[in-house]
Amino acid sequence: MEITFDAQGLVPVIVQDWRSGEVLTLAYANAEAVRRTRESGELHLYSRSRQEQWHKGATSGNTQAVRALRLDCDGDALLALVEPAGPACHTGERTCFHNGETQPPAPHEALPALERTLQARAAQRPAGSYTVTLLEDPQLAGEKVLEEAEEVTRAVREESDERVDNEAADVLYHLAVLLRGRARALTDAYEVLNGRRG
Secondary structure, eight states, X not given: OOOOOOXXXXXXXXXXXXXXXXXXXXXXXXXXXXXXXXXXXXXXXXXXXTXXXXXXXXXXXXXXXXXXXXXXXXXXXXXXXXXXXXXXXXXXXXXXOOSSOOOSOOGGGHHHHHHHHHHHHHHHOOTTOHHHHHHHOHHHHHHHHHHHHHHHHHHHXXXXXXXXXXXXXHHHHHHHHHHHTTTOOHHHHHHHHHHHOX
């Protein structure tokens, strides 16, 4: 399918994080920006305010490696799935969509937020942090995963839906910590699951 550009020669581009699925920004591209993106593997856009081509992150260093470009059903919008090298927003925020109704977080935001917190704890190692205790003791972290898996299994058999949800959350948290101790993330397991689809 061909891209359908508007009367100004532009197409809207929704930019989404390849690993977390979070929407990072909405921008525009013209045919030249799309060509440069495909050739370079990094996101190129068209700045409507500056009326010029724009290599995302060229000045800040916060480039976005493009993993896939997808067209919507009408061909008049692009979805760019990217691996960002830093914040997407010029304000320094991770996403441009950091204003408005941000609370409560959407369910799909939970695991990416957890992964970022774990990465910060691993880097900063704050004193008294339960997460740091687990990161420094992989055996304990592994034991906690087993313990929580047993608790969620029991909850499914014998307890309320609320208890099932809480125990499942505990499993996910402890598993994410265990994986972070090996410099892995839940999203690495997601890629394995994608590879098994068929």
